Each structure stands twice: as structure tokens, then as C-alpha cells.
Amino acid sequence: MLPFRLALLALLIATSTVVHVVPLLLVALLKVLLPVPRLRVACNPLLTGLAESWIGVNNLLWDVFTRTRLTVEGTADLHADGHYLVLANHQSWVDILVLQKVFNRRIPLLRFFLKRQLFWVPLLGMAWWALDFPFMGRYTPKQIARNPALAGRDIAATRRACAKFRAIPVAVMNFVEGTRFTAGKHATQASPYRHLLKPKSGGVAFVLDAMGEGLHGILDVTIAYPAGSPSLLDLLANRIPEVRVRIRQRPIPAELAGGDYQNDREFRVRFQQWMNGLWREKDDDLAALLVAGDV
Template sequence: MSWLRIAFGALLLATNSLIHVPPLLVVAVVKALLPLRPIRRVCDWLLTAIAASWIGINTALIRWFTHTRFVFDIDARLRPDGHYLVMANHQTWVDIPVLQAALNRRVPLLRFFLKSQLFWVPLLGLAWWALDFPFMKRYSRQQLEKRPELAGRDIAATRRACAKFMHIPVSVMNFVEGTRFTRTKHEQQASPFANLLKPKAGGIAFVLDAMGRALHSILDVTIVYPDGRPTMLDLFANRVREVRVNIRERAIPAELLGGDYQNDPAFRERVQNWLNGLWLEKDQLITQQRAA
């Protein structure tokens, strides 16, 4: 029976994507071919409206198709026309529909930094491209040793992506741990946090450097699954009893703006200490939520 639920749920989501992606691509092509400012503004509005509808229907399907209880604790003044840096812990692919359920239409469309390989995901890759999601190509240490000229390309890509977001409402999404939490990764890192991997400050620092004075604030999101980390199959099999989402709005510290993360060790330490402090609070909150 659970496999029937999963298959039917996947069919509904696929149908919703087939309805929304074609008009999204049409508008994106118009925007690319007619790069006049008034046309681009209308296209940006249409793209955002189509994406919000797509996400809204996905959320409605999840709520209708499952008995999962979503508990949102929001201490923030959310603005659909704002500029936010959104930071969250990352445990499972379920995090993404959870974030969308919590923030869709309350803040500008969440835009994730994606691995370049995801461009080739059928339909979704083109949709992410149309919505100006930044695609990042990661280079291994071995690749950089063989081709030193590749160093810094990620940073340049981050700057180009952020430049697009300077003049439109945006929520730049960053999973600060850089990967999904597992106990194996936690042990390999010797993470000092009970429920989290070590945060990576570089991506945050580059976004703040490129966009800091255009951002209104930081939205610090903590996602807790009281019954353990679920998979997408668990969600559609109706095996996720509850999801708790805590959202706190935080001011951007002035001392984190205008620094050189790459070349200034003192500034780099300042960013890392600030982020580790947030992560300690988040770790304690997760422990409290799981004990409640």
C-alpha cells in the first residue's frame, strides 16, 4: 500500500512540474531574447509568480496527501519584497519542501546554490536555470593541483550570481554545512556539535561581501524531525509524523561587511567565530526540540 501512495504522490508532483515548467521556460526565453529593462522586470515578476504557484501546489499536495504536522515558530518580520540571506541546517532532501512550505510567498523566492551537475536533471535543471539559480562547479584538490588556474572560479561564480540579485527581491539560500548530516560524516569531522556538522563560513562570507549592504537581514532556520531524519519516500509513504521549523531573523553584524575572507586571517576568524556561535545556539535548540 505504501508503494502505491509513493507512486501516486510522485505522479502528482510530476504532473504539477509538467504544468509549470513549460510556461517558465517560455518566459525565460523572452527575457533572454529581449533584454530591455521594462521587459526584464515583467519577466522576473512572471517567473516568480509561476514558481510560487508551482511550490504552493506542491505544498498543498503534501498536506493533502500526508498527515505530517508542520509546526512553524517564526520570530521574524517577513517581507515578500525583501533581500535575505537564509541559513539552515541540512539533514535530508525533505528539507527543501519543508523550507518552501514555511517561506513560500512570505519572502522572495528561495534561490539555492546548486552543483553544476544538477543542470542536467530533466525539467528541473532547465527550471532552475530559468529562475537564475546559481550553478557552481566544485573542483577537487587534485584538480586544482593539476590546473591551478581553476582556483577562484567558485568565488567568481558566486559574485556573478549575487550581482543578478542586487536589484530584485531575493532570498539567497545556503545550507551552511555544505552537505547533508549523517552520523558517519559527523564522526569523520569530529564535529563539536551534537546534532550538526561543522559550518562552512566561506560561502556566507562571499555572499555578504557581494551583497551585504543590499541584504535586509539573515533568516536563521532550524529544522527538526522529532522521529529522526526522513527520506522523501518516508514523506510520501506518510511515515513523517511531525516537522518543526524555527525561524529567527538576525541582523547582519557590521563587522562582517567589507572584509577580505580569503586574504585577511583576522577577518576570516571573525566570520568563523560568529558562525560557530550561531551553530552552538542552533545545536542547543535542536536538543531542546527533540526532548520536548
């Protein structure tokens, strides 16, 4: 029965992807060819609408094919035309589907910072490009040591993306840990948090600097899986009993919105202290969400 279930879901997801991505790419091509900037801007709602429709179908499949209970706190006072920085912990690729299910059409389309290699994913890579998802090199310290010029490339890519985002409703998504949580990574880092890896503050600082007053606030999202961190296969196979999500809306501290994170050491220390404090609170939230019983 499971192989049939997985095959059916794969067929439905693939069909929906083709149905949505092909017209999305046609609109993107039209946007590139139009000679008038105002007309190009007019294509953005069409592109976003197609992406939100595709996510809506995925959410419908979640409801029809799984009995996963999704418990969410803090969705009041969200705005579909807002400008948000969304921060979340990261344990599984299921996190992305959870975020899309919670936020689709409640806030602007989530834009993720993607690894450059994902551009080559069939259909989806071109769709992400058409939707102005920023592609990043994410160079390792060893690569930067060999070629210091690489250090500024992702910063430049962040600034280019944020310049586009200032003109449209947007939700910029950042998994602050930079990678999925595992017990091994937690031990290697000697992380001071019980359920989280250490936060990487640089990406958050660069977005706040580049977006400036264009952001209305921060959506701080904590995702918990009481039965353990799942895989995408677990979701498709209906093996996730419950997902719990807590959303805290936070103001952007005025003193942290315009500093020079890269060159101003004092500012960098203050920013990291703020980020660490936020992460300690998230660690407490995650511990509470993982406790058995209703939240």
C-alpha cells in the first residue's frame, strides 16, 4: 500500500509542478522582454500568484493524505502585504513545507537564500530564479582563505536581492543556524543551547542593513517535532503525528538596523549578543513545545 501511496503522491506533485511552473516561466520570459519597467513590475503579482497556487496544492495534499496535526501559536496580526524578516530553527526539509503551510497567503511569498547549485534543479531552479530567490555561493572558510575575494560575493548577492525586495511585499527567510540540526553537529560545535546550533548572525545583519526601514518586523518561528526530527519520506508516508509551531513577532531594534557588521567590531559584538539572547529564548520555546501533551 505504501508504494502505491508514494507513487500517487509523486504523480500529483509532479503534475502540479508542471502545471504551475510552465506558465510561471512564460510570465518570467515576458517580464524580461518587456521594455517598460512599470510593465515588468506588473508581472510580479502573476508570478507570486502562481507560486502561491502551487504551494496551496501542496498544502491540500498535506491535508488529504496525512493525519499530521499542525498546532500553531501566534498567527494573529499577520499581513499579506507586509515586509518581514522570517527567522527559524532548522531540523528537516519538512521545515520548509511547514513554513509554507503556516504562512501561505497570510504573509508575502517566502523568499529563501538558496545554494547556487539548486539553480539546476529541473523546473524548480528556473522558477526560483524567476521569483527572484537569491542564489548564494556559501563558501567554506577554507575556500575563502584560498581566495579572499569570495568573502564579498555573498554579501553583494544579498544586497542585490534586498534592493529588489524593497519594492515589493516580501518575507525574507533565514535559517539562522545555517544547516540542519543534528546531534553530531551539536556536539562538534559545543553549542550552549539544548536543542539548537549556534546562530550565524552575519546573514541577518546584512539583510537588516540592506533592507533598512523597508522591513516592518521580524517573525521569529520555532518549529518542534515531538516525535523526533522527520524526513520528507516520513511526511509522505504519514509517519509524523504532530508538528508544533510558535511565532513571535518582534520589532527590529533601531540600533541594529544600520550598522556595519563586517567592519565595525563593536557593532558586530552587540549584534551577536542580541542574536544569542533571541536564540536562548528560542531554545526555551523549543523545550516547551517538545513537552508531551497539549501546548
